[in-house]
Amino acid sequence: MTRSPASPLPPPKERxxxxEAASLSQAQLAARMGVSRHTVRAWESGRTVPRGSRLEAYAQLLAELAAEPAVPEVPAVPAVPAVPTAPTVPTSSAVSAASATSVEPLSALVDPEPAASPLTPAQAFDALYAFCAPALVRQAYLLTGRRELARESVERAFQQAWQRWPEVAVDPDPAGWVRAVAYDYALSPWHRFRPRYRHPEPPPANASDRALLDVLLALPPSYRRTLVLFDGVGLGLPETAAETEASTPAAANRLLHAREEVATRLPGLSDPAVLHRRLAELASAERLRAARPPVVRGGSERRARFWTRAAIAFTATLIGATALTARTAPTHYEPPVPPGEKVRGVPPRAAPGPLSARELKLRKKLREELVSGPERLVPEAG
Structure with missing residues (x-):
């Protein structure tokens, strides 16, 4: 979950x-911060607050605006570099900008200064994985309540990202791409048919954590996902609606119903700020460790080789079956023999019946007196 630094922020009205005193519009401020106009509007209304590096940059910008309100200058914050449009590997700063909506501070991962030389695909993937994977595992745990499934969901998402890395590398938000895939896999209804997931896992040790997790798992999957994205990750309402593939009013309704359900069962979590803190505490209480990046890349490559060989084997089998069918199939049409029909006036052909006693005696005599040689059977008088 998101770690909020201790940078102070003025009240929403003061922001x-x-x-406005600096003659800046919301769009201009959003361009400086590298976010959307809706996000700035949410910050100024107090509905959401920035977190991580965004919080520090926003606090520094407001401090400079307060110091020089008449002539605002560009704040000394790390600029958000553009993601490269060519099919090249993004630099560490590009990974930083694309992953700004994730949940771990980036300063501990890469140097904010642009690298002198571009990273290799493996290095860029490892940087994205090290930045996003720990937080995504905790988010998936809030969605599923299963530790092993949370780790598996994140690994599968990054394996798919490595297989489609040329597409993910130039995506405006690679962290969001991986998060959407991990959430889809974690909330898949087919896991209930797997034998290892038929039995529940041990719940959290803390009673309040168990109660909150039970409330989350009782919500419908779409409501649970919306609540985690908005109150857990800290996305804005339009971004949450886009990631859940719903309209903004539908996402707002899901969020309101989810908050009402949580507040009904746990009255102490009616405040969104308190709910965000409790979600962060619940996700951080469990020791959820993700695999190392080389292990994930190796698993992705093995999975790709397996499916490639399976596709080749299936194609070869299909070609062989087609060739065998073409070789053994008839070359011309043979109409079927129609069944027999009765002809009026002609009696049906009688089959031979059982032999009489006289006929049986004669057959026995013929079989006994029949010998080989020139002699011939001569009838005798009875």
Whole structure:
């Protein structure tokens, strides 16, 4: 989950006043921060707050606007570099910008200064994995309540990302791409038919954590996913709606119903800020470790080789079956023999019946007196 630094922020009304005093629009401020206009609007209304490196950059920008409100200058924050459009490997700064909506501080992963030489595909993948995987495992645990399934979901998502790395590398938000795949795999209804997932896992040791996890798992999957994205990860409502493939009003309704359900069963979590803190504590309480990046890349390559060989074997079998059918199939049409029909006026052909006693005696005599040689059977008087 998101770790909120200790950078102070003025109240929401003061944030808006500082922006307007500096003659900045929400779109201009969003361009400086590298976020959407809807996100800035949510920050100024107090509905959401920035987290991680975004919080530090936003606090520094507001401090500079407060110091020089008449002539605002560009804040000294790390600029968000553009993701390369050519099919090349993104640099570490590109991975940083694309993963800004994830849940771990990037300063501990890569140097914010642009690298002198571009990273190799493996290095860029490892940087993205090291930045996103620990947080994604905790988010998947909130969605499923299963530790092993959470780790498996994240590994499968990154394996698929490595197989389609040329596409993921130039995606504007590679972290969001991987998160969407991991969430889809974690919430798949087919896991209930797997033998290893028929029995529940041990619940958290803390009673309050168990109660919160039970409430989350009682929500419908779409409501649970919306709640985790908005109140857990900290995405804005439009971004949450886009990632859950729903309209903004539908995502808002899901979020309201999920919050009402949580507040009904746990009244102490009616405040969204308290709910966000409890979700972070619940996800951080479990020791959920992700595999190392080389292991994930190796598993992805083995899986790709397996499916490639399976496709080749299936194609060869299909070609062989087609050739055998073409070789043994008849070359011309042979109409079937029609069944027999009765002809009026002609009696049916009688089959030979059982032999009489006289006929049986004669057959026995013929079989006994029949000998080989020139002699011939001469009838005798009875």
């Amino acid at each position: 808006r006043r500082l922006r």
